[in-house]
Amino acid sequence: MLLTILGTGSGGPFLGRNFTSQILRAGNDLFLLDCGEGTQMQLFRLGVRYDRLRHIFISHLHGDHVFGLVGLLTSFSLKNRTAPLALYSPPGLRELVETTFRVCGVRLSYRLDFNEVEADVSSRVFENAGLEVWTVPLRHRVPCTGWLFREKPRPRHMRGEMIEVYSIPYEKIPALKAGADLTLPDGRVIPNRELTTPSDPPRAYAFCSDTAFSEAVADMVRGVDLLYHEATFTSDEEEEAAFSFHSTAGQAAEIARRAGVGRLLLGHFSGRYQDLEQHLREARAVFDAADLAEEGGHYEV
Ligand SMILES: [Zn+2]
Numbered sequence: 287m288l289l290t291i292l293g294t295g296s297g298g299p300f301l302g303r304n305f306t307s308q309i310l311r312a313g314n315d316l317f318l319l320d321c322g323e324g325t326q327m328q329l330f331r332l333g334v335r336y337d338r339l340r341h342i343f344i345s346h347l348h349g350d351h352v353f354g355l356v357g358l359l360t361s362f363s364l365k366n367r368t369a370p371l372a373l374y375s376p377p378g379l380r381e382l383v384e385t386t387f388r389v390c391g392v393r394l395s396y397r398l399d400f401n402e403v404e405a406d407v408s409s410r411v412f413e414n415a416g417l418e419v420w421t422v423p424l425r426h427r428v429p430c431t432g433w434l435f436r437e438k439p440r441p442r443h444m445r446g447e448m449i450e451v452y453s454i455p456y457e458k459i460p461a462l463k464a465g466a467d468l469t470l471p472d473g474r475v476i477p478n479r480e481l482t483t484p485s486d487p488p489r490a491y492a493f494c495s496d497t498a499f500s501e502a503v504a505d506m507v508r509g510v511d512l513l514y515h516e517a518t519f520t521s522d523e524e525e526e527a528a529f530s531f532h533s534t535a536g537q538a539a540e541i542a543r544r545a546g547v548g549r550l551l552l553g554h555f556s557g558r559y560q561d562l563e564q565h566l567r568e569a570r571a572v573f574d575a576a577d578l579a580e581e582g583g584h585y586e587v
């Protein structure tokens with residue numbers, strides 16, 4: 287999986303930062319996470335092939351996460367898109383989109399599928415051959431959910447030379463990759479470990495957009511390879527963070543530490559900070575493998 291950051295800002299406008307949005311690429315699939323104002327400009331600027339986009343996940347209905355969606359959906363239509371598009375969000379998105387389309391007279395050239403999910407329980411909301419997506423209930427002023435992308439276990443690797451040694455027919459290979467032993471025509475059984483090497487471990491990415499510090503989040507994102515966690519404030523604004531149901535950089539790092547994640551990316555920075563060095567310092571004091579998300583940056587999961 288490869289994550290591309292489109293925006294790291296929050297709240298009002300700030301020169302040099304875009305509103306929250308990210309692209310996660312997993313195999314041939316592209317997933318858009320949140321769609322703040324200006325997201326389609328960022329997609330365009332970064333050359334993302336967004337005709338391949340089939341799924342959009344919206345964490346909550348605050349404007350800095352969703353006000354770019356209606357524009358993006360309309361632009362797809364102007365380009366005569368025909369592929370259906372699935373939307374995942376807490377309740378209310380259908381009303382927002384359909385009302386705007388009705389008032390503005392927008393008729394789409396493609397089908398839109400709304401999947402409004404409960405934001406206060408962890409459940410699986412999407413699955414394909416390669417991965418699953420789970421909700422991660424967050425603590426915010428309105429129903430808000432993060433998204434956990436978890437790859438499914440992958441097949442073991444076949445040892446090419448063994449195919450020749452035992453004249454293994456092609457149709458038997460999927461079962462061997464799944465872990466089966468091989469029975470030869472003379473009745474001998476060759477154990478799987480002689481024929482294959484272990485599969486690559488499945489990877490996981492968690493996106494936690496807007497949330498106050500919540501221990502429950504750490505439980506849900508335990509062990510993920512990459513965690514994006516909002517870090518709107520620094521520690522001197524801890525009261526304001528609690529009041530507005532946001533986190534400080536140190537709190538984001540504490541979640542990463544408790545959850546034992548591989549790496550932490552911080553984002554959703556308040557416009558009051560020109561410079562983000564203190565965010566980084568505070569986070570690294572708690573969890574070493576922390577970085578500031580950079581717009582246009584690519585992060586391997
Ligand atoms: Zn926000």
Ligand SMILES: [Zn+2]
Nearest residue numbers: 346348426496
């Ligand atoms: Zn919010």
